[in-house]
Amino acid sequence: MRIACPHCGSRDVQEFAYLGDAAPRRPDGMEATAAAMVDYVHQRDNPAGSHRELWYHAAGCHAWLVVTRDTRTHAIDAVETMAQARAGASA
Amino acid sequence: MAEIGMAWTARGAWTGIAAAGAFGTPHDGVRVQLREGLGIASLIAGQEQEPALERALDSRYGLSLPRGPSAVSSASHTLLWSGPGQWLLLAASSAGFAEDCAGLAGLAAVAEQSDGRAVLSLSGAMVRQTLAKGCMVDLHPRAFPVGTTALTSIAYVNIQLWRAEDGPEGAVYEIMVPRSMAGSFWSWFSASAAEFGCAITVSRD
Amino acid sequence: MSASTQPFRRGDGGLIDRSRPLSFRFDGQGYQGFEGDTLASALLANGVRLVGRSFKYHRPRGILSAGPEEPNALVELRAGARREPNTRATVVELFHGLEARSQNRWPSLAFDLLSVNSLLGPALQAGFYYKTFMWPASFWERLYEPLIRRAAGLGRAAGLEDPDHYEKAFAFCDVLIIGGGPAGIAAALVAGRSGARVILCDEDSRLGGRLLAERREIDGQPAADWLKEALAELASLPDVTIMPRSTVFGVYDHGVYGVVERVTDHLAVPPPHQARQRSWRITARRAVLAAGAIERPIVFSGNDTPGVMLAGAVRTYLNRYGVLPGREAVVFTTGDEGWTTARDLFTAGGRVAAIVDPRTALDPELTALAARIGARVFAGSVVCRASGSRALTAVDIRDASGREQTIACDLLAVSNGWNPTLHLTSHQNTRPVWDEAIQAFVPGTMPVGLSVAGSAAGRFSLAEALADGARLGREAAADSGFDSAAEPATPITDPEGVALSPVWRVKGGKGKAFVDFQNDVTDADIELAAREGFRPVEHLKRFTTLGMATDQGKTSNIAGLAIMAEQTGKTIPQTGTTIFRPPYTPVAIGALAGHHRGRDFRPTRLSPTHSWSQNQGAVFIEAGAWMRAQYYPRPGETDWLTSVNREVLAVRNEVGICDVSTLGKIDIQGADAVDFLERVYCNGFRALPVGKARYGLMLREDGFVMDDGTTSRLAQTHFLMTTTTANAGKVMQHLEFCHQVLWPELNVRLVSVSEQWAQAAIAGPKARAVLQGVVDAEHDICNKAFPYLAARAVTVGGGIPARLFRISFSGELAYELAVPAGYGVAMMEALMAAGAAHGITPYGTEALGVMRIEKGHVAGNELSGQTTARDLGLGKMMSSKKDYLGRLMAQRPALVEADRPRLVGFKPVDPTQRLRAGAHFIGIGKAATMHHDEGYMTSVAYSPVLGHWIGLGLLRNGRERLGERVRAVDPVRNGDVEIEICSPVFVDPEGTRLHG
């Protein structure tokens, strides 16, 4: 598997560390509820199909990236920096 | 009362690991220069700091700030991109490097790494064949021209690699390894270069 | 030397070098072959037919094929530590002094006692073992299983450390071409000319594929000449790399291909500094599969008799190796191609007794050929039986009317068409599709970037191979941005007959008819599978073991499907398609491991003071990725405890130094640095003054403790965080996550400086005195100027930048001094010199551990990932005034239950008794059962200060039970010690020594 790091270029998956689904947003602040936090920490869609997920270029530029990958075929549609991902989300 | 009069001599990162000489088959297919005594510092700038940092580096060293994975060099200094918003400043000599760092303090988060890295300069007819045994990055001249740098890993050691100006035998690659893993890196390198034969020299300041 | 010692060697012809004889041994007997031979061709040249015994029935087996599909001719190659079991004689290049042994026979190949299994045959049908051997249960391990295991398993592994060395390599190209036959070479030529980077891999030692085995013409000249020119041109193209002896074994995601290169397997032993094999990870924009095809046998009685051979293999031995596989041949063919074999046999000086072809209407050209070579033609007939005990002596031929006659022969060439070598196309779980016209599976959905040319696509003619190759090579290059000039004219080839009407099996021949030779799967086994409902192809394979042998069913899968289809009244495609799993052919484990074995399995990290510790005679221990000094034995000290006790007492009474360079060190700067720390630590850092250090505790988001360490404020917006040695990398990644993903709005910059600094702990009542001899005089480090938890930049050795921290893990007056790593050794020497007058003693991780336990400090054994701050007695650190990672999850009911195991100290009631970590706590008088389990001992140490063993542990509701007694039960070491619960701080609970 290859991941096209927006900073470094196409690299072997061996250089990256995986975290998981990029969708959950941490409920920040003192007013966050336990229920919301339980959901953020534990519950996952785990789709068979397109999945936006967090990877860390551990052996490269140390950037966290959002990779859009099909979990049935491993085909990668997009690799975004966190900034790009946020811009996309807000857009 | 620090006059117990012990001399504080610094120990090079390659000391006890590699020394001038040769190993493997008698071909010198690969040449290694152990680069001791470099000044190295990491610079991290926020977006707002970058212009000022860029001006400073340009005025001081005539180096422009690489925005992507490349390396720029002057006679005395090299500036390596080392991640988004991050660079490594290298000085051929650690003498006076503290002043280099102090001068940039306000313009970026500066952290000296001179003692934390072990650096090799690799060349020779078989250098690419040797690196291919562990380097997961495409080093074909079309993909990795002079002035390109890459952060990657070789034999489970995270390294930074960059291509300097060509030498008499063609491509010259510089490799920077974490000091604590220099021995393991060398174990991989010597096993990989042995079939081509390897000559080792040492450069200090 | 003449071929006279090789009775079946032709006088001329072939690609072997008769001027270079090579001697070799098979089953102890000496033979001679020539350079260019395979072991199989050399054995045949010497008239050796019987080369192995089969898996289950131990039937005599010979050589079926001339390639990687070989199911029968498996040998143990080489001897001693280099012995390679199950090695296919058909792909072993002959070398001088080669040694091989036949397998799976006892006592000898010719006379094998276990061939009685043949008589038991009827009982040993597919899956018989599922139906018996069940009574009594205990007999399975004791009796049945050992018998079965001894009988099974084919070859014997060396069992000794592999003396050869392996390596990995990585390559990149625009176009990867898999297979160096006509299609592959045509593709390489076109792609190469376009300027694209091309890698051409072929598993063979010599490029050319079938061209090496056939007598063909291209553009009116012998194919060999065309090949020579093509290879010369490829060699002249700078960006074309030819990799012979290189098998592409697997297709992985995004154009990554696994390749194993047999660098020196064709030599007796690898030359100095050379690898035996090299495993490549090749990343290609596009790939062309031109792997050719594999010929198919026919299922009939005795079809496994040595001397029954695939017709294409016969041509290979004749034309490539100059070997006559038999003198008196019968050809059994279901298509025109078999007749070519008859022709080549005749041309090579063999006699063709008969050509058997089930087809009734035969092309007159074929019958004319038969007449020319004096072969009897049996049209509309089949071979229904091959006979001969250890080698073929005759075949029975049955015509349409059922009349049978026997013809004596020593070779039966079987031609039944070919199956495309499409294995790689199904490595990503996509299925091939059935092509009715050629009665074979052809590639279906393809892995991204892969295309298939020539025979591998079911386009079997040489003309198609050359045309496909050129077309796909051009497309592949264009797809990766290299356009070729006009399509080159496809070479003209001589005509070839391709008509075919395959026969899957011939019934009624009495005696076993094999589908899967190596696993001894017969047509009857497949009928049984149908009868018992194991009809889906995966059930068929798993129940009968069809296609599960080392040849992965390369010659057997289709016939198996055909027979199942016949049983169930379905078509072959309805019955199922087998998908092939990687690797294409078996790959040596050593090759895939490469350099990473022994000490090079993973990198070893050495502290900048390592050489100093070595000179001090340290005993080192693996600590994660690091080697750390465990203790420093002195002459006369025989056991580690003596040394450790001495080191501990030295620190408690005078002063000691210990390398702590391995701690993670993270430089944190930025206007929001303190806010960042506030969120990642559960305790507060906002009030930490510049020049001070503070102990920090980090939780995971799920509320359990992740890591701890001290963080110092070097300037208003500049902090230095330390982490545990074990978690340094994990914490750095975690902080990058917090910074980049959670709170990008915070102005903070993180960089690891772990490698830059050598750090030593100086601990003991005389620590300050020692330091005052090392730190440059202008820095006042007296108790008032440099109190507990002070943290400041200083200089040493006359201006060398250093950092001094007054922190203590041992509970003594202690400091940590950090200098640039290059000065690490100098620092240790300076400290030793300055401390000489004070009785300074180096101490290692063991003494460090003893002292932290004496002080009740938590470490790795307590930071198990299963403990909360409260469990560890650090609950008060959790701030209630701010949000931080883990805050909410740490409040989940189960994490705040009153009777959770909490950290307390323990001492043996009888002070002579030893404590052990891992023991569980059971109430006195209670039975040692899970229900009475109240927790466990996390860490223990012998305290030389107290003169007895002490321990830390997690005990249910422990904090409220000080003074109570329980038992430390340790069944795995037969331990059961009565212990008293006490405070986890055993030494100087008031902490006065810290401040001394």
Add this chain to the structure above:
Amino acid sequence: MRYSIFSLAAQTLKGHRGWTPAWRDAAPKPAYDVLVIGGGGHGLATAYYLASQHGITNVAVIEKGYIGSGNVGRNTTIIRSNYLLPGNTPFYELSLKLWEGLEQDINYNAMVSQRGVLNLYHSDAQRDAFARRGNAMRLAGVDAELLDREQVRAMVPFLNYSDGRFPIQGGLLQRRGGSVRHDAVAWGYARAADRRGVDIIQNCEVTGLSIENGRITGVETTRGPIRAGKVALAVAGNSSRLAAMAGMRLPIESHVLQAFVSEGLKPLIDTVVTYGAGHFYISQSDKGGLVFGGDIDGYNSYAQRGNLPVIEDVMESAMALWPGLGRVRMLRHWGGVMDMSMDGSPIIDHTPVEGLYLNAGWCYGGFKATPASGFCFAHLIARDTPHEVATAYRLDRFATGHVIDEKGAGAQPNLH
């Protein structure tokens, strides 16, 4: 027909013509009392125990492909009960006890081979952790022995004791652990369930769950709707997909785990060994193949295949542990989809949907759990109360914090 040495002999004389299908290839009936979704080991075992333990025989197992096509036929066949935490140990011990009597119970030889499972340790801290675990096992009545280096060497002398990067210091041995012929487990349970009237329906994929005001009433399938009083999910890596049909999200990620087999070899190793300094475990099948595996690839996947970095990591661990394997060839590798839960432990529980039961989150420990999983799941379905050894496997434990985290890795599936 009952399997025995006698029936085998009789059939041998008849040329094996009298054998009948091991199970009927049933077509779906309109309705069942219990519908088990998933014809893998757990689903088939559940159906068998519903019939044999609870007399519930109007049961169907529906499978989208052929039975045993999932992880029960893709694993490395190891069985053991060497667990640390009280939520786990008794459950896996029940499983091991059921393995010990399985063949006589279902009249099918699954080649249950108690050749021992040996976990190696390489540091003092690891030894302490293994002692803690071994003691927990002993307190729970499970066999466990802590071996020192020399005892390990006596058992498996061919490992690397000389120049290992992480020297072998000893091991934790469970002699009652071992291996089982994996396919036979699916086939044996299927045959035994079929004999008690359970319908085994292959090539029948669930396309939807029918839920009426909070209660399950049946399922939609590629072979039409099937009504059911109770529906039980036992679909391992596909749990999240089925749960989504009921509008549920699970604390589960699906990951690929690769497995490997070598060419057939004469007997080399007669126990199961796991390497404590890398992700690696190895044993030898009765056919002679070395069966081995390592860590999951580490990213969400439903593809049933992995990539080279993990393959090489496994081979490196193999060579680091056992340098004699260098010339042994890897014959096949493949992948299975693991239902990795947030704490590394399974879920056997009700769901918010009445009549819908969940059996999931087995990570890569599912095979050894097959009998107890079926046994306890059947108990829950039949009695609507959890079996006493499975009370900890609740779906709400992540909210309450009663997690069962053997590794202490926290809520990150790919670290378990």
